[in-house]
Amino acid sequence: xKEHVQILVESSQQFLNExxxxxxxxxxxxxxxxxxxxxxxxIKRVFVKILKLGKLNWLSEKSGMDKFLxxxxxxxxxxxxxxxLVYWIIMLVVIMATLNTLQLTSARExxxxxxxxxxxxxxxxxxxxLGQYAAKFVSTSLAVVLKNTNHSIGQSPQVxxxxxxxxxxxx
Numbered sequence: 001x002k003e004h005v006q007i008l009v010e011s012s013q014q015f016l017n018e019x020x021x022x023x024x025x026x027x028x029x030x031x032x033x034x035x036x037x038x039x040x041x042x043i044k045r046v047f048v049k050i051l052k053l054g055k056l057n058w059l060s061e062k063s064g065m066d067k068f069l070x071x072x073x074x075x076x077x078x079x080x081x082x083x084x085l086v087y088w089i090i091m092l093v094v095i096m097a098t099l100n101t102l103q104l105t106s107a108r109e110x111x112x113x114x115x116x117x118x119x120x121x122x123x124x125x126x127x128x129x130l131g132q133y134a135a136k137f138v139s140t141s142l143a144v145v146l147k148n149t150n151h152s153i154g155q156s157p158q159v160x161x162x163x164x165x166x167x168x169x170x171x
Contacts (some may be wrong), residue, residue, distance in 0.1 A: 009049075018058065018170060023104055025101060025103070026102070028101050029098045029102050030099055031100045032066075032094065032097050032098045033094060034097075036090070036091065036093075036094025036097065037091070037094065039090065039094075040087050040090035040091050040094065040142050041087070043087070044083045044084070044086055044087040044090075044092055045083075046082055047082070047086045048079055048080065048082075048083040050081045051082060051083070056078065056079055056082075057077055057078070057079045060077060060078035060079065061072075062138050063132060063133055063136055064132065065078050065132055066078060067130065068082075068132060073084060078129075085125075087121075089118060092111065092114060092115050092118070093115070095111055096108060096111050096112065099111060
């Protein structure tokens, strides 16, 4: 009976020792998360203000990106999207640091793969923006060409020529 009690005491003591070793790691992880969150929020605000000072919001309105987003049901601007992207990039780095602190290797490897995928997302966003500018340029160019050749958008040249023939026959 003494052996069973001794085993129970030793296992309980070992369990409490593990908890005592884990508490500083957990508190450190929460501290890293909190400070990282504050830094990410601050950098996001500064980044958005810099973009607005650089007139990126005006440029996104002129290019039609804001209208494109609103037509798609997104209620935030391009500047806000870029601010959120910066915020989440910083938060992913903070989460990586937190996982390193907690010594969780499998979770750290998963987040490492996510972080390595971020450049693909950034390139996709840049391609989308450049495609939007190119589409706006082509659309405007075609409208100017059609206007200069006396064609209206949505009306075929054959209909227009038959209308002009009718008008000529009447005179």
